[in-house]
Amino acid sequence: MRLKIAVGLIVAGLLAVVWGIGLKTIWAPPETVTASYSSDAAAPLTVIEPAVLKQSPDNVDIKVEGDGEFLLAVGRSDDVKAWVGSAAHTTISGADDGALQGSRTDGDAKVPNPAGSDLWVSEETADSAIDYSWTDPAPGQWSILLAADGTKPAPTKVTVSWPNDTATPWALALIIVGALAAVLGGALAVVAGKRSVPPAPPAAGRPGGGRRVATEPSSPVGGWTPDRESGRARFAAGALAALALAAGPALPAQAAVPAAEAAGAGTEQAAAHPVLLPGQLTRIMDAVGAAVSAGDSAKDAKKLQDRVTGPALTMRSANYRVRAGKGKVEAPVPVSAGPVLTSMISSTPEWPRTAVAVTKGKNNPVPQVIVLSQAEARENYKMIGAVQMLPGTKFPQVSTEEGGTAAVAPADKDGLAYSPQQALELLSGYLTSGRNSNAVAKNTFADQIRSFQKDQQTSNKNAKITFSRSIDKGSVRTLRTADGGAVVYGTLRSLMRSLPSESGAVVELSPEFAALAGADSTTKGADVTYAEAVFLQVPPAGSNDKVSVVGVAQDLVAAKLK
Known part of the structure; x- marks a missing residue:
């Protein structure tokens, strides 16, 4: 019986080895x-x-x-x-x-x-x-x-x-198990061969002083004792356990990998990735810079339209018209495409989308904040604002290494000291009359604006001049910052109204106003509009900080006789 088991182990082991080698060669999966x-x-x-x-x-x-x-x-x-x-x-x-x-x-x-x-x-x-x-x-x-x-x-x-996954862990397991089975079968065969020729029992007593061997009645003569039999059984069990251990690490692991993959498949959580990668932003900035340079050189607003829109297009177009009419205004500040010092990219997938890049070119004395907007999927990004950072200001940090951050709706105050709309309204009042100083930080831009307004009111004896402001609601863009606050870009429309101080009085218009109004003077008055592009930092809710002005740009955009 033992010999049959040995032969069966040897045959099964050799078949397993051949099968394992076949899985590695003949039946191996394609690469x-x-x-x-x-x-x-x-x-x-x-x-x-x-x-x-x-x-x-x-x-x-x-x-x-x-x-x-x-x-x-x-x-x-x-x-x-x-x-x-x-x-x-x-x-x-x-x-x-x-x-x-x-x-x-x-x-x-x-x-x-x-x-x-x-x-x-x-x-x-x-x-x-x-x-x-x-x-x-x-x-x-x-x-x-x-x-x-x-x-x-x-x-x-x-x-x-x-x-393809060409791993065949079963093959190695089969080779190892087969080899061990064949070795075990060979060992059992040897043992079985020795058992088939039992030794002769010793003589009970022999003349000539031979040794006598006493045997216990319960001990079978010439056979295995119960202790020896159980020892060999334990040896066989140990060998089978070794086979199981040899195969074990390979077999369950193969089953576990697909299970893990299946558990992870389709469960990837939607991450808030920035809607632009650095390479995309660089390409967009190059296109914007080229369009603005072409428009500035030719004083032609049509060359801007592919990459400039909103307040930025309005401000530059008006500047071209004033300069063409001999108005005494400076050329707009050049827009530098790079290098990009830092950026903030919306991670909100809905449109319109917003991207902000800070650059400093060789023709820019201070860093610029360029605000880009994409109206919908089939349109490209266009510049809606380009402001110069004020002295002493720092650009806020973004919480993610990729530069991605959530967009905020104009009326959304969640987690903020003020909603974007409220922050712009506070600044509007601060620029016009100095009110809201408890909420808006002192800045050089506001000082210059109020000085200009006071000078206009005191120097024009024939005109009564008033100032008022409104928010261009379509221009507002907001992104979250790392401290829980936000940055807000928006444009204020500053209206300077000049009315004759008395009936029949003539209000003279400066050359730049005349270039847009189409006349040098009026007896009925005129409305002159400036666009004030501002980039603000709004503190998080609970902060004692004030709304601060990071960057600004101002340009004359319209003059109309009443």
């Missing part, structure tokens, strides 16, 4: 997995979703084939989805059973060309085909957008390949 998708359903856009790009923690190779030139753009998944909007598109959503899964969504048959959008972290143009090696640009969910020109069909022939 690369490939899945493809192709469709004849035409749509102007094709989206490759994150599930396709996350088939492997290592690189995923993507091959796209199309007719003629096409664009491959990489963007955050939510941004790609927002840009696609209501357009007809093909979605490649994942891989299953060796094939990529895709579907078509009906919608607009034509869209703008997505090339050059600020939403894309990177983009490449290909002719007929492209081989693209995918790696995540940064933490978060990413997608790929394919398009021809927005009117022609986008490519839909996509092949994805990634490194």
